[in-house]
Amino acid sequence: MAYPKKVEFTKKENDLASFAKAISHPARVAILKEIAKRNGCICGEIVEVLPLAQSTVSQHLKELLKAELIKGEIDGTKSCYCINWKTFEKFEKIFTEFFNKTKSQNQNCC
Amino acid sequence: MAYPKKVEFTKKENDLASFAKAISHPARVAILKEIAKRNGCICGEIVEVLPLAQSTVSQHLKELLKAELIKGEIDGTKSCYCINWKTFEKFEKIFTEFFNKTKSQNQNCC
DNA sequence: TTATTTAATCGTATATTTGCGATATACAAT
DNA sequence: ATTGTATATCGCAAATATACGATTAAATAA
Numbered sequence: 001m002a003y004p005k006k007v008e009f010t011k012k013e014n015d016l017a018s019f020a021k022a023i024s025h026p027a028r029v030a031i032l033k034e035i036a037k038r039n040g041c042i043c044g045e046i047v048e049v050l051p052l053a054q055s056t057v058s059q060h061l062k063e064l065l066k067a068e069l070i071k072g073e074i075d076g077t078k079s080c081y082c083i084n085w086k087t088f089e090k091f092e093k094i095f096t097e098f099f100n101k102t103k104s105q106n107q108n109c110c
Numbered sequence: 111m112a113y114p115k116k117v118e119f120t121k122k123e124n125d126l127a128s129f130a131k132a133i134s135h136p137a138r139v140a141i142l143k144e145i146a147k148r149n150g151c152i153c154g155e156i157v158e159v160l161p162l163a164q165s166t167v168s169q170h171l172k173e174l175l176k177a178e179l180i181k182g183e184i185d186g187t188k189s190c191y192c193i194n195w196k197t198f199e200k201f202e203k204i205f206t207e208f209f210n211k212t213k214s215q216n217q218n219c220c
Numbered sequence: 221t222t223a224t225t226t227a228a229t230c231g232t233a234t235a236t237t238t239g240c241g242a243t244a245t246a247c248a249a250t
Numbered sequence: 251a252t253t254g255t256a257t258a259t260c261g262c263a264a265a266t267a268t269a270c271g272a273t274t275a276a277a278t279a280a
Contacts, residue, residue: 009136021134026119
């Protein structure tokens, strides 16, 4: 056996996959874009704009929070969300690395 | 209403999400890396290397084919897979655009 | 021809995701 | 204190994803 069998996946594989999972739903992509687009942070204006119920949007926001792609803070009755640039850039790096590493091995075999 | 309510998501949102979905499982990330790593295309050597059953790997390969991230051709009893660079680069572009566009709107609001 | 090898597909079980309405919570306004 | 507003959470249903063993199909080797 030339290459060893994996018992489990590597941290990088898991990281890339879980980031990809966080943005694997069009609603979450749209939410991120909306948060970035607005001048300043927004809250449930997202609900106004998306074709989804408030509770569903809230769930997607929770997912994005879990992935640390956004930060949220409660301001009165409103919740204010914004992009977590630190994580965002971390993932951009992981992605770029993945693309470049893969490309560098392009042997044009078929 | 300053921004219009979406009836559905945009093509770009759907494209980005479905690409992300394709690589949202560590097995599929590992498979892509393995295919890129090997000198020339490989087939079920992937099974040897991953902590998954042959049928499961086959299913993941099918997903990657569906997303057109890999190409496959049958060579005798063996199936030979390789990266579909055209799609790969298309998605890299979509990604980079997403990252850059989002970043350019960084207002550091919170 | 018969056996072997390789890989796709089928059937099935289980887990996760997605979505929504209803409810709860927490603050603001009256 | 009561009412209204914003948003998170609960409970549930439906759809999708993941995994595996068994089976099938197709090519090669014996």
